[in-house]
Amino acid sequence: MLMAISKKNVITMKRSYSCSMSGVWNAVAHNQGALVIYHSPKACGHVTHTMELGSYYRSLARQEMNWQQYTAPLITSNLKEEHSIFGGTEQLRKCIDYVVKRYKPEYIVIASSCVAGVIGDDVKSVTTAAQGMWNIPMLSVDSQGFFNDYDTGYYQAGLTLIERFMCKQEKKKNTVTLLGDRGGPQGIDVQEIKELLVIFGLDVHCQFPGYASLEEIQQVPSSSLCVLLGGRAKSHLGIHTLAADLETKFDIPFFDAPCPIGRQETKDWLRRMGQLLGKEKDALAAIRQQEEKLLHAIASYSSKLENEKVVLCIGRPLLYFQPAWALELLAQAKVNVTGIILLKGLTEQQQQEMRIELEKYTLAPIRQEDEDKELEKAEIAVTTHELSDSIPRQFFLPVIPPVGVGGMIRLLCKLARLAGRSKERRGIVYG
Amino acid sequence: MDKQAWDNVHTQFNSCALTGAAAFFAGIPDSAVVVNGPLWCYFYALRYIERACPTVGNRFYCTQPDNNAVIYGTEDCLMEILEVIREKSKPSVLFIENSCAISLIGDDVAGIAKQANLSCPVVSLDSGGIKGTFSEGYQAGAKAYFSKIPLQSRGEARPRTVNLLGCTLGYYNAANDIEEIKRLLALAGYQVLACPGAGSSTEEIAAMTKAELNIVIHEELGDGIAQYLQKEYGMPYLSLLPPYGMEGSMRWLRTIGQIMWMSDASFAPVLQEIDDLSKKMDGAILDMQRIWGDLWFDQTLIAATSSIALGIAEALRLEWIDTGFLSVILQNGILSNAVPDCIDRILSGQGDSQAIESQLAGLTGGLLLGSSNEKALLQQKAVPNVLCQNIALPVYDEIILSTRPFMGIRGACHMNERLWNQYISRCQQGV
Numbered sequence: 065m066l067m068a069i070s071k072k073n074v075i076t077m078k079r080s081y082s083c084s085m086s087g088v089w090n091a092v093a094h095n096q097g098a099l100v101i102y103h104s105p106k107a108c109g110h111v112t113h114t115m116e117l118g119s120y121y122r123s124l125a126r127q128e129m130n131w132q133q134y135t136a137p138l139i140t141s142n143l144k145e146e147h148s149i150f151g152g153t154e155q156l157r158k159c160i161d162y163v164v165k166r167y168k169p170e171y172i173v174i175a176s177s178c179v180a181g182v183i184g185d186d187v188k189s190v191t192t193a194a195q196g197m198w199n200i201p202m203l204s205v206d207s208q209g210f211f212n213d214y215d216t217g218y219y220q221a222g223l224t225l226i227e228r229f230m231c232k233q234e235k236k237k238n239t240v241t242l243l244g245d246r247g248g249p250q251g252i253d254v255q256e257i258k259e260l261l262v263i264f265g266l267d268v269h270c271q272f273p274g275y276a277s278l279e280e281i282q283q284v285p286s287s288s289l290c291v292l293l294g295g296r297a298k299s300h301l302g303i304h305t306l307a308a309d310l311e312t313k314f315d316i317p318f319f320d321a322p323c324p325i326g327r328q329e330t331k332d333w334l335r336r337m338g339q340l341l342g343k344e345k346d347a348l349a350a351i352r353q354q355e356e357k358l359l360h361a362i363a364s365y366s367s368k369l370e371n372e373k374v375v376l377c378i379g380r381p382l383l384y385f386q387p388a389w390a391l392e393l394l395a396q397a398k399v400n401v402t403g404i405i406l407l408k409g410l411t412e413q414q415q416q417e418m419r420i421e422l423e424k425y426t427l428a429p430i431r432q433e434d435e436d437k438e439l440e441k442a443e444i445a446v447t448t449h450e451l452s453d454s455i456p457r458q459f460f461l462p463v464i465p466p467v468g469v470g471g472m473i474r475l476l477c478k479l480a481r482l483a484g485r486s487k488e489r490r491g492i493v494y495g
Numbered sequence: 496m497d498k499q500a501w502d503n504v505h506t507q508f509n510s511c512a513l514t515g516a517a518a519f520f521a522g523i524p525d526s527a528v529v530v531n532g533p534l535w536c537y538f539y540a541l542r543y544i545e546r547a548c549p550t551v552g553n554r555f556y557c558t559q560p561d562n563n564a565v566i567y568g569t570e571d572c573l574m575e576i577l578e579v580i581r582e583k584s585k586p587s588v589l590f591i592e593n594s595c596a597i598s599l600i601g602d603d604v605a606g607i608a609k610q611a612n613l614s615c616p617v618v619s620l621d622s623g624g625i626k627g628t629f630s631e632g633y634q635a636g637a638k639a640y641f642s643k644i645p646l647q648s649r650g651e652a653r654p655r656t657v658n659l660l661g662c663t664l665g666y667y668n669a670a671n672d673i674e675e676i677k678r679l680l681a682l683a684g685y686q687v688l689a690c691p692g693a694g695s696s697t698e699e700i701a702a703m704t705k706a707e708l709n710i711v712i713h714e715e716l717g718d719g720i721a722q723y724l725q726k727e728y729g730m731p732y733l734s735l736l737p738p739y740g741m742e743g744s745m746r747w748l749r750t751i752g753q754i755m756w757m758s759d760a761s762f763a764p765v766l767q768e769i770d771d772l773s774k775k776m777d778g779a780i781l782d783m784q785r786i787w788g789d790l791w792f793d794q795t796l797i798a799a800t801s802s803i804a805l806g807i808a809e810a811l812r813l814e815w816i817d818t819g820f821l822s823v824i825l826q827n828g829i830l831s832n833a834v835p836d837c838i839d840r841i842l843s844g845q846g847d848s849q850a851i852e853s854q855l856a857g858l859t860g861g862l863l864l865g866s867s868n869e870k871a872l873l874q875q876k877a878v879p880n881v882l883c884q885n886i887a888l889p890v891y892d893e894i895i896l897s898t899r900p901f902m903g904i905r906g907a908c909h910m911n912e913r914l915w916n917q918y919i920s921r922c923q924q925g926v
Contacts, residue, residue, distance in 0.1 A: 081534035105595055106845075107511030107624025109504035111539050113868075114889060116505075120871050121891040131877070137503040145625055148599050159501045167503075178533070178596035179625055182565060209596065210533035211562050 084207035086112050087217025088175035089138065090245060092225070096277035097170030098136040099163060103156050103187055104177030104209070109140035128250045133275075137167050143179050152185045160194040160202070170278050171201035173221060178209030203228055218245075219302035222273035223309055225281055232314055233286035239269040241284050241316070244293025244303050246323065246467065248275050252474075253467040257293065257323065260334065260468065263350040264343050273306075285314035293323050325389040325465045326472045327396060330354055354469045358396070361473040365480035366398055372483050374399040375439055376428075377447035379407030380463075381414040382421055385448055389465050391425045393475055394446065402442060404430045407449055444482060450492060457482050458492040502848035508826055508868045508889060509845070510665075511624035513594055514540040515632025517555070518665035519640070520590040520618075522692040523700070527554040527586035529576055531569055531604060532594025532623065534559055546888075547664035554584060565600055570607050577611035587697040588616050588644065590636065595623030618643045628845075630715040630800070630827055633663060637692060637720045641727070644697070649704045649728050655755070656686045656706040660724075660732070661717020662693035666800065667866075667888045668901055669693070675903035676712065676738065682768065683748050684761045691720075704728050707755060712737050713802040715827055736835075737802055740810030741769050741907045769904055776908055783915055787922050790816045790914060792882070794858050798824035798844065798865035799887035805835060807864060807886060807901070812837040815911060818862065822854055824869075826887065852876075862914075867891040882917050 085102050089112050092098045102108050116135075123129045141159040143152045160172065176187050191204040203224045207217045222243075240261055246253040249271055258268055269287050270280040290310055294303030300322045307318035319340060324333035331351050338347020374394060378385065394401050404422060406415045419430055439445060439455055446459045459482050466474055475495050482493040513530065517540045520526045530537040537557035545551050556579070558572040573591070580589065591604050598621035608617040620639045622632045657680065662673055673694070677687050689695040689703035709724055711717035711734035721732035733754055738747035748765060751757075784790075795811065795818040797804050804823045812821055821839050828845035842850050855863075855872050860880045863869055866887040873881055885893050886901060900906040 081538060083533070083535040086535075105511070105624040106504075107509075107513075107595075107628070110507070110509050110511065110624075111535075113504045113508070114510075114539070117868060117871060117889060118891065121867065124874075131875070135505065135875075138505060139501045140504060142499070142501065143625060148625070158499065162499070162501050166501075178565075179599065179623075182596045182599045210535055211565070 082214035083108075083111075083178075083209050084212035084214065084217030084220070085175040085177060085209055086115060087214040087219075088173060088205045088207055088221045089116075089217075090214075091218045091221035091273040092173050093136050093138075094133050094248060094275045095136065095273075095281070096134045099167050099169035099172050100136050100138050101156075101159060101163065101172060101174045102138070102140045102177060103143065103152065103159075103174060103180045103185065104140050105143045105179060106140045108177050108209070109138055112138060123247070123250070126252065128247065128252060130248070130250045133248070133250075137163070137169070139163050139167075143177070143183075148179070148183055152180060152183055153187070153190050156185065156187065156190050157194060160190070160198075164194075164198045164200060169200065171203065173224075174202065174204045175207045175217065175221075176204075176209070178211055181208035181211055201228060215299050215302040218273075219306050222306045225273050226284075226306075226309055226313065229278065229281045230285050230310075230314065231282075233283065235288050235316075236269070236286045237288055238266050239287045240266045240289050240291050241269050241287040241310075242271045242293050243273075243290050243306055243310075243318070244271075244323070245274055246293045246464075253323070253471065254293065256466075256468040256470045257291065259470075260330075260337075260350065261291065263334075263353075264337060264341050264346055266341075284310070285316060287316055290316050290318035292318065292321065323467050325467065326392045327355075327358055327469060328392060329389070330469050358469045358473065361476055362396060362398075365476050368480040368483045369397040369399050369476075372397075372399045373402050373441060373443045375402055375442040375445050376404045377407055377439075377445050377449065377451060378404065378418060379409045379447075379449040381410060382417045384463070385461075387418070387422055388425055390446065390461055391422075393472060393479075396472065397476055397479055399444070399479075401426065401428045404428050405439065406430065406432050408433045409449075443487065444479075446479075453490065455490075456487065457485055457490055460492055460494045462495050500846055502846060506848040506851045506872065507844050508866055508887075510543055510629040511536075511539075512622045512626040512628060512632025512635065513592060513624060514543050514665070515629035515634075516590070516592050516620060516622040516636030516639075517632075518544050518629070518663050519633045519636035519692040520588075521548050521551045521555070522662075522664055522694060523588065523640075523697060524694065525587040525696050527556065527580055527584050527589050529556045529558065529573070529580070529589065529591045530594060531558045531573055531591055531602075532560065532597050533557075536594045536623070543888075544665060547670060554586060556580065560597060565596060568600065568602050569597055569604075570602065573602075573604070573607050574611060577608065577613065581611060581613055586615055588618060588640070589613060590640075591617060591619040592622040592636070593620070595625040598623050598625065616644055628827060629665065633665075633692065633716045634719045637716075638723055640691070640700075641720065641723060644701070646701050646704045646728060649730065652707040653686075653688075653705045654707065655684055655757075656688050657751070657755075658688055658703045658706045658709045658730075659690040659693070660709050660711045660720050661713040661715070661802075662690050663713070663716060664693055665888075666713070666803065667886060667890055668895055668899075671895070671898055671900040672737070672902040672906065673712075674898065675900035675905055678905075679738065679744060679748065679765065679903045680751075682764045683752070684757065685751075685755075692716075704730065706730070708733060708751070710751060711735070713800070715801050715830060736806040736809065738902050739806045739906065739910075740814040741773060741904055742814055743806070743810045744903050744907065745769060765904070772904060772908055776911055780911065780915060783919065787919050790918055791818070792816060792860070792862040793819045794861035795821045796824065796854055796858055796861065796863050796865065796869070797822070797886070798826060798863070798869050800827045801825040801830045803887060805838070808838050809835040810907070810910075811864070814907065815914060816862065824851055824854075824865070826866075880921065882914075882921055884913055884917065 195202040270276045324330040338344040560569045604619040688706045689699045709732035724730045738744040826844035829843045863883045899909045
């Protein structure tokens with residue numbers, strides 16, 4: 065009998081699973097002097113705080129913590145049932161008055177919840193009036209909770225900051241503004257990108273929209289280049305819009321490439337960056353250096369990985385998981401990909417889209433979860449979802465793939481550790 | 496004058512009513528839960544609950560309404576999920592809860608569910624964050640259950656039988672605590688008929704009217720239910736602080752015994768166990784005391800939901816440690832229940848954020864019994880040498896896999912063990 069292999073019920077994601085308010089929060093959470101108001105029930109603040117606390121402990125565990133890092137106060141206007149009848153704008157006005165006096169922020173960013181959206185509160189008018197009264201910059205971000213998604217909130221907040229705080233500046237040569245998050249300046253991904261930029265003599269001015277003081281935000285237009293830290297698909301579109309806005313308004317060119325994942329993308333990224341800056345020789349040297357780094361890593365891990373029978377299990381739709389980097393990782397690891405299984409959570413259309421994408425990169429047989437026989441023979445399952453305990457050793461693919469050759473080496477290292485694990489022990493390693 | 500205060504969410508920890516209501520139903524193993532709302536809210540509640548109930552995802556569904564549904568109603572997406580449940584799941588009871596925004600659009604969820612011709616009763620509720628916090632959601636969910644699904648007629652009560660009310664697996668280490676309470680009661684000659692919301696099936700809940708007494712374990716969750724059951728079924732109840740510490744557990748049992756006319760002889764096995772364990776514990780502690788000195792803290796801070804915080808505060812000061820000043824943060828806000836005399840200061844986790852921050856800042860060398868949230872605040876403020884123990888969610892830095900409760904007699908041993916081992920470890924670090 066064929067069994068369901070997903071450990072958890074794989075949810076068919078019909079639409080976005082995120083909330084725009086948390087995107088607004090992440091866009092300014094660590095900007096010195098900022099304060100964030102959610103025009104929402106109190107619980108929305110608790111949800112974001114839970115997410116923030118998880119990130120805090122992840123950073124602590126990875127020793128990526130910046131102890132001096134500012135965290136903005138997060139306030140909710142505390143919408144309750146009665147506001148659904150009488151409106152919540154008066155509540156928001158009182159909330160703004162209170163937080164201005166108590167927290168004395170340099171500026172306030174206001175995100176609206178789905179509740180405020182259904183009620184129909186005119187948040188913009190309240191914000192404009194309060195700003196006139198208190199003479200502090202107050203930015204209302206057009207978000208409305210789940211009616212939009214995380215990316216929309218994040219990039220909309222960025223566009224609002226650009227609109228409000230930036231004006232043309234004289235350019236400073238070789239300065240770069242990084243656009244996007246990627247765990248912030250202490251995060252290993254941003255460190256990886258900075259290392260690549262140093263090769264071209266570029267100096268990072270700041271990261272935007274998050275992790276920047278008001279002064280740094282105001283200085284963004286003096287950068288000579290913007291580099292994108294975003295991911296793929298929708299996230300990349302958002303960051304692209306942000307970069308295009310900066311280019312249009314302040315003549316800052318941007319390097320139009322997503323964050324490089326893995327070997328080939330890093331090579332392409334370096335080559336294109338070299339062309340853009342007229343430093344092709346530096347780019348070639350950097351490519352060689354990265355290749356050597358990767359080959360060295362492959363040499364040390366290949367004996368553990370070579371010819372391991374691996375099955376790739378995919379439960380995320382193409383919008384959230386582009387398989388090219390995962391297939392490249394497996395190719396670098398020299399494992400034997402015996403099959404690809406599309407998990408039940410994907411709709412028929414999502415499965416079809418994923419098949420078309422996969423066929424661009426691999427000849428491995430692609431099956432649905434119900435047709436699966438491959439798992440029984442596999443030694444390792446490389447997977448986007450945690451699978452049933454009866455499945456062999458599992459390697460969990462990260463939702464946001466790590467940046468550059470360095471990121472790929474870290475994944476190879478973990479994969480090799482998993483391959484070295486006793487087959488009886490089974491279990492999962494998180495990539 | 497408007498006395499509202501808008502506190503920084505970072506000093507608080509709570510969860511929303513949607514999670515609380517879902518937690519009650521998730522604690523009924525033959526139930527299924529449908530969140531009529533966005534995936535964001537659904538995933539938050541799911542992740543919260545599945546820490547304690549790892550398989551709950553298999554009976555926890557989401558309708559994923561889109562923006563149009565907010566205008567035209569959620570009937571289509573709800574019917575789609577109900578079809579799936581009718582075909583695959585066949586629960587004994589189905590709970591449908593509306594998220595904040597969906598609760599405002601006025602869908603007749605019960606009417607829609609009727610059209611689906613399910614074979615089980617359906618309980619529906621507006622229980623988004625706009626309705627309040629975890630405890631408010633839990634109580635609302637429980638009341639909706641008892642209002643919808645009649646229990647057996649009371650008739651004659653079975654002697655020495657009780658029910659436990661206000662229990663949830665949504666509290667830290669709750670499964671171990673519930674087991675210990677049941678064990679203690681069994682040792683004293685009682686049988687627990689049902690524990691609604693924490694493991695009892697619909698069948699067991701239906702027969703709970705045969706119990707002599709309802710015992711409320713967490714009053715913030717169970718008092719309202721106890722009052723309802725008293726009014727509707729004439730079931731008497733007793734609401735006490737949970738049993739922490741050896742003496743505390745004995746006091747708790749004696750109070751129950753007085754109500755149920757139990758003779759002192761029935762406590763003999765409990766007293767014997769306390770005597771045996773006390774001898775063992777006292778000997779071990781004295782040995783350590785001679786080497787490492789007294790378990791003394793100038794300042795002690797406890798942060799948890801009210802019943803846990805007050806119960807532990809009492810045991811801590813009367814039985815476990817010596818401290819100069821004992822403060823307690825009630826994460827769910829100030830409640831009306833009696834505060835033990837041994838507490839020097841009570842703070843509301845939902846309204847005293849400035850006082851909480853200053854209390855944490857002054858905790859150098861002290862003891863914190865709380866969650867990973869307060870611990871993170873201490874780390875961010877660089878408050879040195881604080882001995883920290885987790886007693887409440889969220890917990891990101893500890894796992895408990897063995898049967899080690901905080902409550903009851905075994906809980907007293909466990910808490911002493913944790914406190915002493917951490918204290919010794921701190922001494923060894925030269926602090």
